[in-house]
Amino acid sequence: MKITTIGIDLAKNVIQVHGADEHGKVQLKKQLKRNQIMEFFTNLPPSLIGMEACGSAHFWASKLQSLGHTVKLMAPQFVKPYVKTNKNDAADAEAICEAVTRPTMRFVPIKSSEQLAVLALHRARQGFVKARTAQANQLRGLLAEQGIIIPKGISHINQRLPEILEESETTLPGTFCQLLARLGNHFKELHKQVKELEVQIQCWHQQNVASMKLARIPGIGALTASALLASIGDAKNFKSGRQLAAWLGLVPRQSSSGGKQNLLGISKRGDIYLRTLLIHGARAVLRVSEHRTDYADSWLAKLMVRRNYNIAVVALANKNARIVWALLAHDREFNSEFGA
Incomplete structure (x- = not known):
C-alpha cells in the first residue's frame, strides 16, 4: 500500500518516522540518523509530512519541500492530545502523523533562511539586552553595599561609573575598584554589541520595501x-x-x-x-x-x-x-x- 502521510518526531541525532496510507493504516515505523534523512525521503513518493514546530523544523521543512513533499508544521500543544499512550518517540511520531491530517488543525508558516537570519539578529540582540540589564543591576547592587547609589537607567551607569572609580580610589579597597573596572568594561562591551546588532537590523530594514x-x-x-x-x-x-x-x-x-x-x-x-x-x-x-x-x-x-x-x-x-x-x-x- 502506498504511503501518503508521514509524521516525523525531530531530535538532535535519532529521528523517528511514522507512515500511514490513505486509510490511516500504519505502513512504516522507522528510526533514522540525521545523515540518512535526505536519502530516505528522496526514494519516497511525494507525501504529506507533518512535524512539530521545534528546533531545526524549518530547516528540514525546506529540505523536504525541495524533494517534492508537502510539509506542514504544528505547534506541539496541538499535537499532544493525539498521543494515545506513554510519551516516547514512536508515540509522538504517530500522533504527529494523525494530527497533520485533521481538517481543523492550525499550522505554523514555514520560514525562509532570510527570515530565520533576521530573527536570529533579534534573538541575539535580546540576549545581549538581558545580559546588559543584569550587569547593570549587579553593578548597582555592589555599589549600594558601599553606600553609593546609582539611579535606574542604562545611561546613569555610563555617566556615573567613571566618576565613581576616579573619586573612590582612596575611599574604597583596591580589589573592589579593580572589580568595578572589570564589570564596567563588560557592561560597555555588552552595550556595544547591542548597538552593533541594531545597526545590522536597521540596514536590513532600509533595504526591505x-x-x-x-x-x-x-x-x-x-x-x-x-x-x-x-x-x-x-x-x-x-x-x-x-x-x-x-x-x-x-x-x-x-x-x-x-x-x-x-x-x-x-x-x-x-x-x-x-x-x-x-x-x-x-x-x-x-x-x-x-x-x-x-x-x-x-x-x-x-x-x-x-x-x-x-x-x-x-x-x-x-x-x-x-x-x-x-x-x-x-x-x-x-x-x-x-x-x-
Whole structure:
C-alpha cells in the first residue's frame, strides 16, 4: 500500500518516522540518523509530512519541500492530545502523523533562511539586552553595599561609573575598584554589541520595501517592522487582521458557557517578543499624541475617555497588528487619515 502521510518526531541525532496510507493504516515505523534523512525521503513518493514546530523544523521543512513533499508544521500543544499512550518517540511520531491530517488543525508558516537570519539578529540582540540589564543591576547592587547609589537607567551607569572609580580610589579597597573596572568594561562591551546588532537590523530594514512600509505606522519602528515581517512571512496565511492579532496574543481570553460571553484579559499567546514591541510602540504613541492638535477628535482620544491607560495601549497595539495584516495581505500603503 502506498504511503501518503508521514509524521516525523525531530531530535538532535535519532529521528523517528511514522507512515500511514490513505486509510490511516500504519505502513512504516522507522528510526533514522540525521545523515540518512535526505536519502530516505528522496526514494519516497511525494507525501504529506507533518512535524512539530521545534528546533531545526524549518530547516528540514525546506529540505523536504525541495524533494517534492508537502510539509506542514504544528505547534506541539496541538499535537499532544493525539498521543494515545506513554510519551516516547514512536508515540509522538504517530500522533504527529494523525494530527497533520485533521481538517481543523492550525499550522505554523514555514520560514525562509532570510527570515530565520533576521530573527536570529533579534534573538541575539535580546540576549545581549538581558545580559546588559543584569550587569547593570549587579553593578548597582555592589555599589549600594558601599553606600553609593546609582539611579535606574542604562545611561546613569555610563555617566556615573567613571566618576565613581576616579573619586573612590582612596575611599574604597583596591580589589573592589579593580572589580568595578572589570564589570564596567563588560557592561560597555555588552552595550556595544547591542548597538552593533541594531545597526545590522536597521540596514536590513532600509533595504526591505515591505519593512519600510510597516514603519510608517505610528508605534512601529525598524525593530518592530523587521521582527514582524520575519515572523509573519506571508500575511495571507492569516484569514484576517483579527486572526493575526489573536496569533500575537492581543485579543481577550474567553471563559464563556451557556451562551453567556465572558471576556477576560488578553490571551498573551504567541511570541512574547513581538507582543512586547507592539505594546511598547503603542505606549510611545499615547505619550506623544496628547500634544498633537489633531488628537482631540481622534479614535484614540475617544478611547482614552472610556477606558484606562493600559487598556488603550493594548487596543492600539491590536489595531496596529490589524493594520500590518491589511498592508501586507493587500499590498497597500499606510494612510494616516483612514480610520483615524
